[in-house]
Amino acid sequence: MGAVVETHPNGDPQMTAKKTTTKAAPATRSEETSDGFTVEERAAMKERAKEVRATKRGGASAKPDGTSEVLAKIAEMAEPDRSMAERVHAVIMKAAPELTPRTWYGMPAYAKDGKVLCFFQNSGKFKARYSTLGFDDSARLDDGPMWPTAYALTTWSAAVEKEITALVKRAVG
Secondary structure, X not given: OEEEEEEOOOOOEEEEEXXXXXXXXXXXXXXXXXXXXXXXXXXXXXXXXXXXXXXXXXOHHHOOOHHHHHHHHXXXXXXXXXXXXXXXXXXXXXXXXXXXXXXXXXXXXXXXXXXEEEEEEOOOOOOOOOEEEEEOOOOOOOOOOOOOOEEEEOXXXXXXXXXXXXXXXXXXX
């Protein structure tokens, strides 16, 4: 509360308490729910739980087709994320055909020996400003005492494609 000086009807100044409020800037990301997670984070956790349950069902025939799932997730994305994800998928599969496509927290991901190596997070997933290509700690990107593990993707070009190809090949080791 702030103090405001007002004039009493008899002319004497008097202090009154006045509640001041300020409007918060509109949020670019979803508000947190009562448990501290955003709606998008809770949805991603539910998708991950569903993925884990699907892989724990008995037999190889019960395992989901990773490529179909990844392509379905990409198809659900809005533009320009969809086009970017399609290109990232094609580049990763060409650069490292030994990687296994799968979903991870509902995002297209690529695994080596059953462990996620890299993933594409579209900007719409968590209402972010840009999409990202992220790498898990199993990726062989080590370069000194500090190196990036996620890359913002805003546009596509031949240079971006070349860089992603090099990163994926290096990550696979």
